[in-house]
Amino acid sequence: MGFREYLKKIDEAGYLQNVDAEVSKTLEISGILKEIEPTPVIFNNVKESEFRVAGNLFCSKEVVASYFGVPSTDLIPMLTKAISEPSEPEIEPNAPCQEVIESNVDLDKLPILFHCEKDGGNYISSAVVITRDPDYGQNMDFHRAMQFSKDKFSTRIVSGRHFHQFLKRNIELDVAFCIGNTPNVLIAGATSVDIGIDELHIANALEPIKLVKAKSVDLLIPAEAEFVLEGRVFLEEKHAEGPFVDLTETYDVIREEPVFEVKKITHRINAIWQALLPGALEHKLLMGMPREPTIFKKVNETGVKCLDVNVNPGGCSWLHAIVQIDKNSEEDGKKAIEGAFAGHTSCKHVFIVDKDIDIYNPLSVEWAMATRFQGDVRMIIKDKEPGSSLDPSAEPGTKMTTKIGFDLTKPLTVKGKSFEIAEFPKVDINKYFKGKD
Numbered sequence: 001m002g003f004r005e006y007l008k009k010i011d012e013a014g015y016l017q018n019v020d021a022e023v024s025k026t027l028e029i030s031g032i033l034k035e036i037e038p039t040p041v042i043f044n045n046v047k048e049s050e051f052r053v054a055g056n057l058f059c060s061k062e063v064v065a066s067y068f069g070v071p072s073t074d075l076i077p078m079l080t081k082a083i084s085e086p087s088e089p090e091i092e093p094n095a096p097c098q099e100v101i102e103s104n105v106d107l108d109k110l111p112i113l114f115h116c117e118k119d120g121g122n123y124i125s126s127a128v129v130i131t132r133d134p135d136y137g138q139n140m141d142f143h144r145a146m147q148f149s150k151d152k153f154s155t156r157i158v159s160g161r162h163f164h165q166f167l168k169r170n171i172e173l174d175v176a177f178c179i180g181n182t183p184n185v186l187i188a189g190a191t192s193v194d195i196g197i198d199e200l201h202i203a204n205a206l207e208p209i210k211l212v213k214a215k216s217v218d219l220l221i222p223a224e225a226e227f228v229l230e231g232r233v234f235l236e237e238k239h240a241e242g243p244f245v246d247l248t249e250t251y252d253v254i255r256e257e258p259v260f261e262v263k264k265i266t267h268r269i270n271a272i273w274q275a276l277l278p279g280a281l282e283h284k285l286l287m288g289m290p291r292e293p294t295i296f297k298k299v300n301e302t303g304v305k306c307l308d309v310n311v312n313p314g315g316c317s318w319l320h321a322i323v324q325i326d327k328n329s330e331e332d333g334k335k336a337i338e339g340a341f342a343g344h345t346s347c348k349h350v351f352i353v354d355k356d357i358d359i360y361n362p363l364s365v366e367w368a369m370a371t372r373f374q375g376d377v378r379m380i381i382k383d384k385e386p387g388s389s390l391d392p393s394a395e396p397g398t399k400m401t402t403k404i405g406f407d408l409t410k411p412l413t414v415k416g417k418s419f420e421i422a423e424f425p426k427v428d429i430n431k432y433f434k435g436k437d
């Protein structure tokens with residue numbers, strides 16, 4: 001399903017809020033989206049632009065699962081399969097994303113949002129970035145981009161990303177920043193797979209997509225995207241980037257980052273811009289969800305039966321993982337901790353729980369910690385390891401951090417008090433309160 005079709009579907013079902021009043025791309029649309037998060041919204045009358053803006057579209061696992069027409073429990077197996085069995089998308093000669101071709105680039109005409117007061121500029125935050133290396137082929141990932149002129153951005157390229165590796169090898173790269181995408185493309189763009197695997201093939205395995213050749217660069221791009229900004233990124237031409245809100249909801253610092261020069265803009269007729277609030281639920285979901293299958297796999301590889309994984313928003317959907325296991329031996333908790341850290345190296349705290357704990361309910365997880373955990377014997381501390389550059393508490397510049405695994409599982413042999421939650425009798429409540437209204 002394309003972005004358009006999805007918006008139509010949720011509009012008809014009454015989920016999409018329409019804002020017809022005039023709204024500004026500067027400090028207004030972002031405020032409205034944040035205020036009513038996770039409700040999806042379309043802004044039909046943007047003050048500074050002829051284009052509409054839609055946001056808060058994929059803020060929860062339930063919404064993503066319903067997009068794919070599966071229960072939420074199927075997401076980890078589905079993503080695992082798509083990563084291990086990527087498939088080549090069809091290529092078509094003409095595509096909706098090229099209905100309008102604009103060679104006279106003026107970024108001010110686009111509804112590029114200014115999100116929060118201390119931001120360094122208008123930011124694109126929802127674009128998947130497609131590029132190509134002569135040896136490795138195409139790569140797709142995310143890079144936020146701060147507008148600083150009518151045709152230029154500075155774009156944040158974290159060291160080590162495949163895009164960064166491509167850029168170091170080639171010094172300059174053709175790129176396509178594609179905006180207005182559905183979860184198959186968005187989730188695939190957020191996966192970290194082996195270099196040389198085109199994440200568009202993962203997107204196609206999640207749900208078939210069509211690609212088209214970009215107009216001015218030698219790249220294959222999603223045919224159904226709403227906007228495509230074609231151009232070139234330069235390793236050695238830098239510009240200040242930031243401040244901007246990070247995944248952690250705190251401000252990132254200002255850095256000198258590579259310049260992205262836009263040479264051509266293509267878009268659909270009446271194109272709709274996709275907003276994605278930095279640090280908010282949708283950003284978190286897209287970051288955390290692709291790590292769940294890798295944690296699931298690595299925990300199972302330790303010989304422990306993993307039942308489910310939640311890289312939860314309370315842990316910024318990046319720094320914490322809650323792992324549910326079917327415990328069969330006293331060592332399972334600790335083995336699962338090792339597996340989870342191997343499956344997500346940026347993770348700082350891992351919580352291992354039994355199958356009676358609801359990993360989507362923070363109260364349930366905290367209850368397991370309160371009643372089943374003893375710090376002297378059930379905790380693994382990994383002093384000063386490389387963690388996440390996103391963590392404000394990690395050592396500045398080096399990202400060194402202390403990782404801790406908490407085994408919150410109950411012992412298999414109970415010596416003292418019971419670890420089970422007492423059950424109250426089940427009653428038919430309607431029998432007692434009938435006729436009250």
Ligand SMILES: Cc1cc2nc3c(=O)[nH]c(=O)nc-3n(C[C@H](O)[C@H](O)[C@H](O)COP(=O)(O)O)c2cc1C
Nearest residue numbers: 141142143144156157158161162190191192286287
């Ligand atoms: C919404 C969103 C925004 C992101 N922004 C950036 C960014 O600005 N810079 C960056 O280097 N990575 C960013 N990331 C993370 C990478 O795109 C992501 O980890 C990707 O999987 C790396 O791909 P690679 O394995 O091909 O290097 C973002 C991810 C998401 C989901």
